[in-house]
Amino acid sequence: METKAPYKRILLKLSGEMLGGEGGIGIDGDALEQIASEIKSLHSCNVQVAIVIGGGNIWRGASAVKWDMDRTAADYMGMLATVINAMALQNILESKFDVYTRVMSAIHMQELVEPYIKRKAVKHLEKGRIVIFAGGTGNPFFTTDTAASLRAREISADVIFKATKVDGIYDSDPTKNSKAKKFDELSYLETVSKGLKIMDATALTLCMESDIPILVFKMENGSLKKAFSGTQTGTIVR
Numbered sequence: 001m002e003t004k005a006p007y008k009r010i011l012l013k014l015s016g017e018m019l020g021g022e023g024g025i026g027i028d029g030d031a032l033e034q035i036a037s038e039i040k041s042l043h044s045c046n047v048q049v050a051i052v053i054g055g056g057n058i059w060r061g062a063s064a065v066k067w068d069m070d071r072t073a074a075d076y077m078g079m080l081a082t083v084i085n086a087m088a089l090q091n092i093l094e095s096k097f098d099v100y101t102r103v104m105s106a107i108h109m110q111e112l113v114e115p116y117i118k119r120k121a122v123k124h125l126e127k128g129r130i131v132i133f134a135g136g137t138g139n140p141f142f143t144t145d146t147a148a149s150l151r152a153r154e155i156s157a158d159v160i161f162k163a164t165k166v167d168g169i170y171d172s173d174p175t176k177n178s179k180a181k182k183f184d185e186l187s188y189l190e191t192v193s194k195g196l197k198i199m200d201a202t203a204l205t206l207c208m209e210s211d212i213p214i215l216v217f218k219m220e221n222g223s224l225k226k227a228f229s230g231t232q233t234g235t236i237v238r
């Protein structure tokens with residue numbers, strides 16, 4: 001079936017806290033199921049879906065600095081956390097939602113997940129499998145947002161969907177400032193120069209260089225499908 005949609009291949013960035021439910025910590029079964037159901041409905045739109053999953057619900061490298069832990073080790077622990085999340089997501093997508101998936105990790109763990117190989121990832125996507133990228137970029141001192149930009153560029157994704165707990169990008173934290181103003185559209189450079197903490201500068205620069213738009217929106221019932229059809233409100237960075 002031909003799709004009239006503007007996107008053929010989408011890179012969905014999910015932060016780890018999305019799997020942690022209200023508290024954003026650990027993995028919450030209901031939150032996991034809700035997210036998997038949204039992903040299934042996006043995939044049903046006849047579009048290729050790749051996902052980069054974060055690990056902040058389990059571990060963030062930067063937080064270990066206060067214990068004097070070596071940052072490199074702490075960051076690798078964060079990358080391992082993303083593999084745990086990826087496996088949880090894969091499991092629920094396959095067992096409850098009947099979609100074929102592959103987890104590909106930047107850090108090789110052949111007993112658990114496939115190693116990341118770009119050409120294989122594209123083959124999986126072309127076969128209709130959802131590909132979950134784990135292990136971030138495979139390097140310390142980076143974030144999974146940068147991994148999202150990197151993978152989006154490598155697989156030639158048409159767009160990055162950054163699904164968050166907030167409905168777009170604001171000039172200040174809307175949970176703390178009732179007068180915070182939401183942007184409908186921003187350029188990559190404006191996002192960096194205004195210091196808007198939606199993605200780090202490395203991730204934004206990579207998207208800018210490859211002209212990949214980023215749609216930031218709130219993950220809720222039906223939002224992924226709406227984002228696909230162009231009716232979801234949020235902020236577009238391009």
Ligand code: UDP
Pocket residue numbers: 014015016017053054055056057059060061062074075076077078079081135136137138139140141142143144145146147
């Ligand atoms: N991380 C890393 N390199 C990467 C991606 C992630 O070192 O390429 C580590 C880093 O310690 C980070 C943790 O993994 O704090 C979890 O990733 P991130 O904070 O991006 O997850 P999210 O906020 O999206 O849940």
